[in-house]
Amino acid sequence: MRQFLDHDLKSSRVIAPAIGEEKGGFIPLPLRDVRPDVEIPFEALIKVKTKGETEPRFIPACPQGEVFKGEWLQKLQALEIQWLYYSQDDELRVLEYLDHCLEKVLPDDDRGPEEKVNLLYDTTLIFVRNFFSAEEMGSAPQMFRALRLIDNMFDLMKGGVDYYRSILDIRRHGHVLYNHCINVCFLGLAFVSFMGWDAKKAQDFGLGAMLHDIGLIHLKPELVDKHARKSALRPTDSHPALGYKMLSNMPGLRREVRYMALQHHENGDGSGYPGGLKINAIDPWARVLRILDHYDTLTGGGADKRPVSSKEALREMAALQERKTFDLNYFMNFIKFIGKT
Numbered sequence: 387m388r389q390f391l392d393h394d395l396k397s398s399r400v401i402a403p404a405i406g407e408e409k410g411g412f413i414p415l416p417l418r419d420v421r422p423d424v425e426i427p428f429e430a431l432i433k434v435k436t437k438g439e440t441e442p443r444f445i446p447a448c449p450q451g452e453v454f455k456g457e458w459l460q461k462l463q464a465l466e467i468q469w470l471y472y473s474q475d476d477e478l479r480v481l482e483y484l485d486h487c488l489e490k491v492l493p494d495d496d497r498g499p500e501e502k503v504n505l506l507y508d509t510t511l512i513f514v515r516n517f518f519s520a521e522e523m524g525s526a527p528q529m530f531r532a533l534r535l536i537d538n539m540f541d542l543m544k545g546g547v548d549y550y551r552s553i554l555d556i557r558r559h560g561h562v563l564y565n566h567c568i569n570v571c572f573l574g575l576a577f578v579s580f581m582g583w584d585a586k587k588a589q590d591f592g593l594g595a596m597l598h599d600i601g602l603i604h605l606k607p608e609l610v611d612k613h614a615r616k617s618a619l620r621p622t623d624s625h626p627a628l629g630y631k632m633l634s635n636m637p638g639l640r641r642e643v644r645y646m647a648l649q650h651h652e653n654g655d656g657s658g659y660p661g662g663l664k665i666n667a668i669d670p671w672a673r674v675l676r677i678l679d680h681y682d683t684l685t686g687g688g689a690d691k692r693p694v695s696s697k698e699a700l701r702e703m704a705a706l707q708e709r710k711t712f713d714l715n716y717f718m719n720f721i722k723f724i725g726k727t
């Protein structure tokens with residue numbers, strides 16, 4: 387099968403466009419994350435549709451344990467193919483491979499912010515997808531990996547504005563819960579770095595941001611999308627309290643992290659949920675998260691809302707601030723932060 391990419395990629399096969407989300411147990415891996423001439427510890431597939439066939443198929447492109455040739459990468463890039471696929475069963479192997487790539491790429495001074503942030507974002511996206519669909523959520527190895535990814539991102543933030551900008555640019559949307567969680571996590575790490583938080587505090591905050599909507603995923607992963615959409619229309623949704631309960635079952639999390647899940651829909655004027663708390667009763671970390679969460683939702687678009695520009699989002703948020711929705715101090719800092727990028 388390995389010869390497929392050597393010989394068999396002909397124009398008689400039309401490569402189906404990737405949708406970027408799970409389909410039939412196969413998960414897309416951006417081609418940009420694959421290192422040339424490095425062994426891959428999982429089977430890589432590509433999605434093809436032969437003329438006359440109605441449904442696309444997944445074809446083995448490179449077997450587990452083989453070197454992925456640089457010329458194959460060039461060939462796929464020339465065909466504007468942006469995705470490889472892997473089987474869900476191989477996900478931990480894929481994560482190990484990406485960890486290995488990160489070890490090489492992050493310390494390399496010849497690589498720019500965009501490449502580093504992209505690789506870290508893609509790895510974290512796959513990690514969070516895996517975390518949220520695991521039988522035993524929040525196991526020690528999962529937490530260890532989460533903190534390492536967050537640390538890596540916070541380290542990159544020391545690079546300043548160029549890295550903040552890459553974070554803002556890279557965010558993906560599309561009503562998928564784990565995209566939103568990673569957006570909020572990385573945006574949050576850039577923001578608290580801008581505010582001068584120390585590494586330990588930022589790491590815990592990043593973890594809380596990554597897990598803040600975990601209460602939405604007690605359903606099967608394939609339902610997350612629909613559920614997230616529905617919940618956006620249901621302001622009294624129980625996901626903050628449910629998330630708090632789920633995080634309370636994970637050992638070693640600090641109190642503020644659990645409160646980020648519980649209080650991220652509280653508004654300073656008492657109009658939020660589930661507690662209808664006024665600003666002083668809301669944990670400061672949840673107040674920061676409230677701003678990030680709202681900004682990501684506005685700029686990503688909701689179920690029935692078109693995404694708005696950064697400027698427009700800040701304008702809408704400033705209008706809400708007349709009712710004291712957000713913490714004033716953090717909100718002013720956030721405006722400065724966005725203005726800088």
Ligand SMILES: [Fe+2]
Pocket residue numbers: 598599625650651
């Ligand atoms: Fe939420």
Ligand SMILES: [Fe+2]
Pocket residue numbers: 566598599679
């Ligand atoms: Fe959220």
